[in-house]
Amino acid sequence: MNFDLKYLLPVILLPILGSFNPDHQLTKHIQTNDYELNLVDSGRKIENTIRLYTSESNYNAIKANTGRKIEVKTSAMIINEDTVVVDKISTRGQTTLHYRRKSFSLDLKTKALFRHGERTESFKKFFALSLSMDRNYSNNRLAFEMMENSKLFNLFYSYCELIINDQNEGIYMIVERPEDWAMKKEDSPLLIRRGYNHEIDKIIKGKEINKSQIKEYCSFYNQIYKCLYKYEGEELYKSLSSWLDVELYMKWLAFNFFIRNGDYTDEVYFYFDPVISKFKIIPWDYDDLFHIAPHEGNIETGRQIEDKLIFSAEDILDEKIAEDPYLYKVYLIQFSEVLNQLSPAVMKKVFENTYAELYPYYTNEAIINMSVYDAHKNVNIERLQNDLFAMYSQLTISREILLNNLNKKLLPSGNK
Numbered sequence: 001m002n003f004d005l006k007y008l009l010p011v012i013l014l015p016i017l018g019s020f021n022p023d024h025q026l027t028k029h030i031q032t033n034d035y036e037l038n039l040v041d042s043g044r045k046i047e048n049t050i051r052l053y054t055s056e057s058n059y060n061a062i063k064a065n066t067g068r069k070i071e072v073k074t075s076a077m078i079i080n081e082d083t084v085v086v087d088k089i090s091t092r093g094q095t096t097l098h099y100r101r102k103s104f105s106l107d108l109k110t111k112a113l114f115r116h117g118e119r120t121e122s123f124k125k126f127f128a129l130s131l132s133m134d135r136n137y138s139n140n141r142l143a144f145e146m147m148e149n150s151k152l153f154n155l156f157y158s159y160c161e162l163i164i165n166d167q168n169e170g171i172y173m174i175v176e177r178p179e180d181w182a183m184k185k186e187d188s189p190l191l192i193r194r195g196y197n198h199e200i201d202k203i204i205k206g207k208e209i210n211k212s213q214i215k216e217y218c219s220f221y222n223q224i225y226k227c228l229y230k231y232e233g234e235e236l237y238k239s240l241s242s243w244l245d246v247e248l249y250m251k252w253l254a255f256n257f258f259i260r261n262g263d264y265t266d267e268v269y270f271y272f273d274p275v276i277s278k279f280k281i282i283p284w285d286y287d288d289l290f291h292i293a294p295h296e297g298n299i300e301t302g303r304q305i306e307d308k309l310i311f312s313a314e315d316i317l318d319e320k321i322a323e324d325p326y327l328y329k330v331y332l333i334q335f336s337e338v339l340n341q342l343s344p345a346v347m348k349k350v351f352e353n354t355y356a357e358l359y360p361y362y363t364n365e366a367i368i369n370m371s372v373y374d375a376h377k378n379v380n381i382e383r384l385q386n387d388l389f390a391m392y393s394q395l396t397i398s399r400e401i402l403l404n405n406l407n408k409k410l411l412p413s414g415n416k
Helices: 007-014 022-032 056-064 139-149 176-185 211-229 232-244 246-258 300-306 316-323 325-341 344-362 363-375 382-410
Strands: 049-054 074-079 082-084 086-092 103-116 119-129 159-165 165-176 191-194 201-206 269-274 279-282
Touching: 007 022, 007 176, 049 056, 049 325, 056 211, 074 086, 074 103, 074 201, 082 103, 103 159, 119 176, 119 316, 139 159, 139 246, 159 201, 176 191, 176 269, 176 279, 191 211, 201 211, 211 232, 211 269, 211 279, 232 246, 232 279, 232 325, 246 300, 246 316, 246 325, 316 325, 344 382
Parallel strands: 049 159
Antiparallel strands: 049 074, 074 082, 086 103, 103 119, 119 165, 159 165, 191 201, 191 269, 269 279
């Protein structure tokens, strides 16, 4: 098996590894590991198909337009052989708007049924993500199931083919909207999308929330950051815990370090949980994994967190967790829990599930030919296999090293 070295570089460069010999460790791992991947065609079929019909001029505008959101005017839409009534469809995203294959936000007047294995969900509103920047179309899928196992993510997701005017547009991913999940399943009154410098980038509110209540929730969110300047140590931890599910947030940070997520500071929703009267988070956007350093704040991150096991300190909350000894100790405990939840057996299942679900799409020529328009062009089944093996090997190796390191750090000083 030929392994892509770029997937091993993050492991080699981890400051905790010391004299780690990647070639020796990798060979040993593959030869002795009881959880070696078995990537095979398991007979899965394409689970979801969306057929959309529009005017040729509108279709051409969708393909040619770059950097600007446009509305899609439909004459008919069929989802999994059921005709649905469209309310509104528009292109969405930021960077993906510059690609030929656009992502879409869909609002329907009638519900559409989607399948993901034994799980089914019906939605009137959902996202269809083009995965145009997602290497092998696998990263989001891998991250989502791993986060499910870590109790970080429970939104519905499933692969889909999109066909516009009988032209196959390639592989997509249907994803439940974060606001719908939070409001309908968690009874949340409001979501906040965090922007850079912890500013409130977007507010999504329930129908019953008025302006005064929105202001109150925003003030509640801002308290998370205000207490960072007032307290330290255990007092800071207790204050933060009044406004935020700190352990959940720390697990998200740990997961991002583990998978080397290159872009996540602004890719998170804070939703208010009325049961515990504090904010919790919904992670978002996992197409950019296994990087040596985060895209933003590389120099600042290196200066601020040094050898700490936090991938990015671009946000002041992350920086505070790294630099405050009490918070960092709690963080390491959460990190250890995440790694224990993501055992080699669990990750083996995640990778094999991902391959099995992708296989019928990869073997459909009309679908896979559309990859020429994406960031990682000309994908094929052999590259998918090689990359999945390489990523799985990296994660299992780094998990073992990280767990050993964490166990040493968490031992009482007298037992070291």
